[in-house]
Amino acid sequence: MRIALASDHAGFALKAILIETLKQAGHEPVDLGPDTADSVDYPDYGKKLADHIAAGESPFGIAICGSGLGISMAVNRNPACRCARVSEPLSAALARQHNDANVVAMGERLVGVDMAKAIVDAFLTTEFEGGRHQRRVDKLTNC
Numbered sequence: 001m002r003i004a005l006a007s008d009h010a011g012f013a014l015k016a017i018l019i020e021t022l023k024q025a026g027h028e029p030v031d032l033g034p035d036t037a038d039s040v041d042y043p044d045y046g047k048k049l050a051d052h053i054a055a056g057e058s059p060f061g062i063a064i065c066g067s068g069l070g071i072s073m074a075v076n077r078n079p080a081c082r083c084a085r086v087s088e089p090l091s092a093a094l095a096r097q098h099n100d101a102n103v104v105a106m107g108e109r110l111v112g113v114d115m116a117k118a119i120v121d122a123f124l125t126t127e128f129e130g131g132r133h134q135r136r137v138d139k140l141t142n143c
Contacts, residue, residue: 003124004058006032006049007108008042008071011064014108014116018062021117027124030058046074053102054080061103062120072105082140087111089122096126100137 007015022029032048034040042065049061065071068085075083083103084095095101104123
C-alpha cells in the first residue's frame with residue numbers, strides 16, 4: 001500500500017524510521033519531505049501531505065512534527081482529510097474505526113519509536129466500521 005509521510009524538522013528522525021519500517025512491512029512509503037533536519041515550517045508540509053491525500057495519490061498519510069499538533073491542524077485545513085493526532089494505538093484504531101481517518105499525526109518529542117510503530121500498525125490495520133458512523137463522517141466532509 002502507498003502511504004505518504006511528511007514532517008517538519010522536529011519530526012524528521014521519526015519519519016525516517018517509519019519509512020524503513022513501512023518498507024520492511026511491504027508498503028510503498030512516499031516521502032513528501034523535508035529531505036533534511038534543517039528548520040522548516042510544519043504548515044508547508046502539512047499542506048503538501050493534505051494535497052497528496054486529496055488528489056488520491058495515496059489512501060493514507062502519516063504526519064509528524066514535534067508535538068503532532070501543528071501539522072495535524074495544517075492537514076485538517078483540507079476538507080478531504082481527516083487527520084487524527086494520537087499518542088497511542090487505541091486512539092489510532094478508533095480514529096479509523098469511527099472517524100474513517102485517512103491521516104494520523106504524532107509528535108516525535110512525545111511518542112517513542114516503539115509506540116510510533118504500534119500507532120502506525122493500529123492505524124493501517126483497522127477498517128472503518130461505517131454504519132452509524134458514516135453520517136457523522138459525511139458531516140465532517142460537508143461542514
